[in-house]
Amino acid sequence: MSDAAHAHDDHGHGHPTGIMRWLTTTNHKDIGSLYLWFALIMLFAAGSMALLIRAELFQPGLQLTNPDFFNQLTTMHGLIMIFGVIMPAFSGFANWQVPLMLGAPDMAFPRMNNWAFWLLPMAGLMLMASFFLPGGAVAGGWTMYPPLFIQGGISYDLTILAVHIMGLSSIMGSINIITTILNMRAPGITLMKMPLFVWTWLITAYLLIATMPVLAGAVTMLLTDRNFGTHFFNAAGGGDPVMFQHIFWFFAHPEVYILILPAFGIVSQIIPTFARKPLFGYASMVYATASIAILSFIVWAHHMFTVGMPAAAQLFFMFSTMLIAVPTGVKVFNWVATMWKGSMTFETPMLFAIAFVCLFTIGGFSGLVLAIAPVDIQLHDTYYVVAHFHYVLVSGALFAIFAGIYYWLPKWTGHMYSETLGKWHFWLSVIGMNIVFFPMHFLGLAGMPRRIPDYALQFTEFNQIATVGAFIFGFSQLLFLAVILKTIKGGVKATDRVWEGAEGLEWTLPSPAPYHTFETAPVVK
Amino acid sequence: MKQKWQRVGMIGAALAFSQSALAEYAYNLPTPASKVAQDVFDLHNLIMLVCLGIFVVVFGAMFYSLLKHRKSVGHKAAHFHENTTVEVIWTVIPFAILMGMAYPAAKVVIDMKDTSNPDMTIKITGYQWKWGYDYLNDGVSFYSTLSTPREQIEGKAEKGEHYLLEVDEPMVVPVGKRVRLLITANDVLHAWWVPALGAKQDAIPGFIRDSWFTADRIGTYRGQCVELCGKDHGFMPIVVEVVSEEDYAAWVAKKKGTAAVAAADNTRTFEMSELVTRGEQVYQANCAACHQANGMGMAGVFPAISGSPVATGPIAAHIDVVMNGKPGTTMAAFAGQLSDADIAAVVTYQRNAWDNKTGDQVQPADIAAARGGASEAAAPAAQ
Numbered sequence: 001m002s003d004a005a006h007a008h009d010d011h012g013h014g015h016p017t018g019i020m021r022w023l024t025t026t027n028h029k030d031i032g033s034l035y036l037w038f039a040l041i042m043l044f045a046a047g048s049m050a051l052l053i054r055a056e057l058f059q060p061g062l063q064l065t066n067p068d069f070f071n072q073l074t075t076m077h078g079l080i081m082i083f084g085v086i087m088p089a090f091s092g093f094a095n096w097q098v099p100l101m102l103g104a105p106d107m108a109f110p111r112m113n114n115w116a117f118w119l120l121p122m123a124g125l126m127l128m129a130s131f132f133l134p135g136g137a138v139a140g141g142w143t144m145y146p147p148l149f150i151q152g153g154i155s156y157d158l159t160i161l162a163v164h165i166m167g168l169s170s171i172m173g174s175i176n177i178i179t180t181i182l183n184m185r186a187p188g189i190t191l192m193k194m195p196l197f198v199w200t201w202l203i204t205a206y207l208l209i210a211t212m213p214v215l216a217g218a219v220t221m222l223l224t225d226r227n228f229g230t231h232f233f234n235a236a237g238g239g240d241p242v243m244f245q246h247i248f249w250f251f252a253h254p255e256v257y258i259l260i261l262p263a264f265g266i267v268s269q270i271i272p273t274f275a276r277k278p279l280f281g282y283a284s285m286v287y288a289t290a291s292i293a294i295l296s297f298i299v300w301a302h303h304m305f306t307v308g309m310p311a312a313a314q315l316f317f318m319f320s321t322m323l324i325a326v327p328t329g330v331k332v333f334n335w336v337a338t339m340w341k342g343s344m345t346f347e348t349p350m351l352f353a354i355a356f357v358c359l360f361t362i363g364g365f366s367g368l369v370l371a372i373a374p375v376d377i378q379l380h381d382t383y384y385v386v387a388h389f390h391y392v393l394v395s396g397a398l399f400a401i402f403a404g405i406y407y408w409l410p411k412w413t414g415h416m417y418s419e420t421l422g423k424w425h426f427w428l429s430v431i432g433m434n435i436v437f438f439p440m441h442f443l444g445l446a447g448m449p450r451r452i453p454d455y456a457l458q459f460t461e462f463n464q465i466a467t468v469g470a471f472i473f474g475f476s477q478l479l480f481l482a483v484i485l486k487t488i489k490g491g492v493k494a495t496d497r498v499w500e501g502a503e504g505l506e507w508t509l510p511s512p513a514p515y516h517t518f519e520t521a522p523v524v525k
Numbered sequence: 526m527k528q529k530w531q532r533v534g535m536i537g538a539a540l541a542f543s544q545s546a547l548a549e550y551a552y553n554l555p556t557p558a559s560k561v562a563q564d565v566f567d568l569h570n571l572i573m574l575v576c577l578g579i580f581v582v583v584f585g586a587m588f589y590s591l592l593k594h595r596k597s598v599g600h601k602a603a604h605f606h607e608n609t610t611v612e613v614i615w616t617v618i619p620f621a622i623l624m625g626m627a628y629p630a631a632k633v634v635i636d637m638k639d640t641s642n643p644d645m646t647i648k649i650t651g652y653q654w655k656w657g658y659d660y661l662n663d664g665v666s667f668y669s670t671l672s673t674p675r676e677q678i679e680g681k682a683e684k685g686e687h688y689l690l691e692v693d694e695p696m697v698v699p700v701g702k703r704v705r706l707l708i709t710a711n712d713v714l715h716a717w718w719v720p721a722l723g724a725k726q727d728a729i730p731g732f733i734r735d736s737w738f739t740a741d742r743i744g745t746y747r748g749q750c751v752e753l754c755g756k757d758h759g760f761m762p763i764v765v766e767v768v769s770e771e772d773y774a775a776w777v778a779k780k781k782g783t784a785a786v787a788a789a790d791n792t793r794t795f796e797m798s799e800l801v802t803r804g805e806q807v808y809q810a811n812c813a814a815c816h817q818a819n820g821m822g823m824a825g826v827f828p829a830i831s832g833s834p835v836a837t838g839p840i841a842a843h844i845d846v847v848m849n850g851k852p853g854t855t856m857a858a859f860a861g862q863l864s865d866a867d868i869a870a871v872v873t874y875q876r877n878a879w880d881n882k883t884g885d886q887v888q889p890a891d892i893a894a895a896r897g898g899a900s901e902a903a904a905p906a907a908q
Binding site: 145240306325329340346361375442 | 619620630
């Protein structure tokens, strides 16, 4: 079947080549690669901003930036990392892997798939271009809180447009993924037999569809407040600035899980492979993922404990937030139980997956600390929060993405990556990452607010340590790029199964996976 | 601590700052100076201990497994999976631990929210970028701005001990008194926070939220604005001086004397040189953050005043911008923030500094006239 597929592709029937191939492609593998390349480019763009931020914070005083440009950097770093790196990277994995794992020939809506991707570079360009507009890029924080957001210049409107476009792209991608999963599974793959990665993406896609319109509503109100004289968030006109925060976090808390659930899925594929042992509690993992997703809709105001809510509301949001620790704990216990009495080997994907479990859990613990409302009130908007969400998003989401790339790259390219370089990348990343973000807990506890370009002298030492770590972490990512390019160019031929312990339909295909796969649905018992 | 630093030794010569001798490592919340801060401190320690315990158990098991259950030592994979008993246990135990944490946390939440029966009330207003304090019981009002010189920030002078955490006018409160804070903002969101006192509250324009503290010990406590409020978010610190009751009474009396002098200024006629000197001080404190000390502003964000049509055109229009601001921009309305004498001085300064050699003079009486009869009461110095 696969040889036939190859021939079919090579002769083509009027398939464009060169740039037009990529612009017009409706192939899930091409589009998956496009998403992943886009995410990688944006990772370097937003990562450079982070290095500039850390360089400024290396010592007290203003050296490299002015306060306004510094705020632009923190804002754009956040927006691009979330909407331009983590989300597109997960969409890339979904595009590549969901059809392969379910034995489907492609995504359900291939043309919409193309459109969903190509909207993203447009939005990304708009965000980057806003640095060159009069007044520079958005400097009001990625959370876009009014009234500060109302004060900005033209780039603020451009950013609202970009957010709309990215939201549209996410919604189209989600509809596509949900339809593919629900309708295009090979015969025999019942819902409770789907690989966990597919389950986590199914739930993520529902979260996206539920929350992206909320974000769109919030930024539209900002747009009309800015340009058309409405007063949704202006107290002087009868509005309420805090209402924006409620609407925003009703989107943004589920968004947090949009950024981590696919990571859970990737890690849940990798750990059983390298432990050579099935996932300990498949069903409980599925239920835990669903519970987290449902709980994510009733915890939003824990981002707002300092706005001054009634005690009853604080208690409700504190308790509901603490409750999330239960299903999250179930996940961590399951991963550990999967490793227990396995026969483990430690190739790069497994190393990143283990680091994910440890370091994500540290982020989980700091999340529990922050869930306690009185403690959160002390730590809100300090570096403790910065440390917390970087532990979940860097050593959580980003490390899972690294793990997934190393895990499936041989299947995608047909070549093994260099294990030596992969291990160097791993150790430099994991050490660098901890040097950057661990000291930030202490900075936050000591009282350093986030989003400040300059700081009091007692914060100097930990900031210097963090900056050194940031440069180690940042520059190690060049190694990651080198590994990918080297693997694409050549290397040891990958076997079909690639990993000794790998289970699943994708491993029954040749490596590299042919351009068209599963044109006839496989039979699954 | 210092040795540990040298042991880490990663940064080398670049670190040989004179100021690093002043700093020290801190690994926990600052030493509490109020009951609420103490409660939060204890709560945080408790949760950290619980987390540490869980961490050791879970990752002890994982690292044991990583060492023993590996292929390279010849371990053969078992094939067990799904075990309802185990799964119920690891759902119920965390739940029980959480319940144990929730109870003490809830008690502190309720205590923090109870702002009843204060001994005194202070209204705090956040501005871009300074704090305004109104003592509702004692009738004292003032603004508090960063007092760290620009040269220190720009690296042209040695940084002082309280770099960025020092203000011209600290908030002063008596020790042991229950202080209720009414917190609001004038332009964008801010947040008032003094870590050692355990009080943090967002300042929201158009809304008043409250918080409270009772300081246990005499001393100076420092904090910062913690809600992003624009360019100089990092440059609007908070200093609270907790003093004895007698010292507090003396401070109130002194502040009232200063206010009387300021009120008298509003009815005086000034010499040109007095206006320019005073205007320059007012400009540095209120305008220079955006429009810059050289009056050149920042291209695309903050317009220049030097050579601007406003500062060289009709005086009335210039006074109007300063007093009423520009809605939808960072330009604030200073009518409520500055006295007639200060506005007169700063307008005069702007019209005569840099390239603006208009020779114009504005007197406090002109500002009073611009305020008109009705809004006269709004002038702070008239209070």
